[in-house]
Amino acid sequence: MNNKTLLTLLLAASVAATSLFPSQLLAAPAETAKAKKAKAATKGKKKPARKAVSAPVSDYYTGEFVNFNQWKEVQQFTDEMATKHGFTRSELETLMGNVRYLDSVVQLVKPAPPGKPKNWTVYSSRFIEPIRIAAGVRFWNENAETLARAEALYGVPAEILAGVIGVETIYGRDTGRFRVIDTLTTLAFAYPVAPNREARMAFFRGELEATLLYARQTGIDPQSLQGSFAGAVGLPQFMPSNILKYGVDFDGDGHIDLRNSTADAIGSVASFLVGHGWQREQPGQIVYPATVSPARAWERFADGSLEAKFRPEDLTAAGIVTTSTLPPDMLYGLVDLQNGSEPTEYWVGSNNFYTITQYNRSYFYAMSVVELGRSIRLARP
Structure with a gap:
């Protein structure tokens, strides 16, 4: 296979894969009053026609x-x-x-x-860009009631649900x-x-x-x-x-x-995240910009772990400072986004940030979901 053929396949292939080691089957959470209200608002309304999003069966790579x-x-x-x-x-x-x-x-x-440096700026530019944001705005507007119902039932914000589907397939385009x-x-x-x-x-x-x-x-x-x-x-x-x-x-x-x-996709993403530890009671902001001290005592926190396990005071003592105060009584982790030859970007993530990494085991992926969802929310009228 020549390089041109392989590159074509790479570009055409879907970007994402789900968690490699899913946990046990999750029963759907009990419907909250907020969810019931959102569902009641749609009762009696005609469902929008389904849009076929998968490629024709004949249009696939043959082997x-x-x-x-x-x-x-x-x-x-x-x-x-x-x-x-x-x-x-x-x-x-x-x-x-x-x-x-x-x-x-x-x-x-x-x-x-091996040896190729990671670059968050290059990676994120593929996902946080005008075409995908505009598609996300359309997706949110067309599915606003469903996103609201999923958020009320599962506790996962609409922008996170829209971010996941946007990063994965550009809302069914690929x-x-x-x-x-x-x-x-x-x-x-x-x-x-x-x-x-x-x-x-x-x-x-x-x-x-x-x-x-x-x-x-x-x-x-x-x-x-x-x-x-x-x-x-x-x-x-x-x-x-x-x-x-x-x-x-x-x-x-x-x-x-x-x-x-699209409704099944939205509900299923929310179900997956809850099944992997999403906590509805945690604040909406799930990741915080941070700086690290030159003393480098913080390096032991940059262990690539995909879980929040440190207290705010532990991070502060090691020279990790966030631009806003972290909510107490929660655990966090240090997220390092390497930028090639440029300085690394640091963030502090909460449990819900790390839950997104269970969808795809990558800081880059989780941050792209967060940033795309936020960009779509801000771009909506």
Whole structure:
């Protein structure tokens, strides 16, 4: 594969992937009075027509035919699905006979070359830009009632929900053009050589299993699902296992459809964040600009951890100063956003900031969600 082809695939592929290790299934929270009021306001109103957002089934990256049914590991997987979930071997063999090997996704999951410095300014410019902000304003205006209902029910601010979907797919503009069944089968049984190869293959086998279960539950053809080069699906780019765990039928039509229902996408993002620790009682501001002292006693706090575990007084004692007073009785962490050869940008994040990193395990990602959501909120009339 030449560099031009690989670059084209990278640009076309969806940006995001969801949390790699989701926690247990979350029951929907009890409906609050605020949620009931928001829901009542929409009662009796005609639902807006659904907008198809996924690419046509014919418009996907095709791969190379490989007879996966001859692979010993695939045969073992087929046996497990038949024994564990009651699938018939003949239907699975027919399905696997149509699966394509995608060398392109094998190339895309390979780690980036070492030594390239991270650059927050360059990264954020891809997401906090006029086209995406304008699309976010339209999305918020068209789905204001649904966003308000999700915020009231789950406690996740509308701007965070809009930020996630905007960063993931530009509000459904780019949901991915890889057949999920091809992607997951390729990565489950032909993952590239890497130190964590076995763990990654096990992860993608689990996602392949979830895909087949989701397709059976919803009555769809698993070959019709399209997504990112990692197998993520729909407006919010959920991995199939997360659709099963956190997917919400938020439009009440009896189906969870993250490809075509903006309401289901909004409710499911909120459900995912609550399931990973979002706390509604915490303040709306979840990250605070900070400076660090030259003494560098603060360096032990810059450990790349994805959890808030330090008290405000601990941060202050180490020379970490925020531009505004941190709310007491909460835990925080130091967020360092590297800027290549330019000075690193420092912030202090609360629990809810770190919850966003469970969607994509990156400070850059979480900060892009926060900044895009804020920009959209400020740009709305």
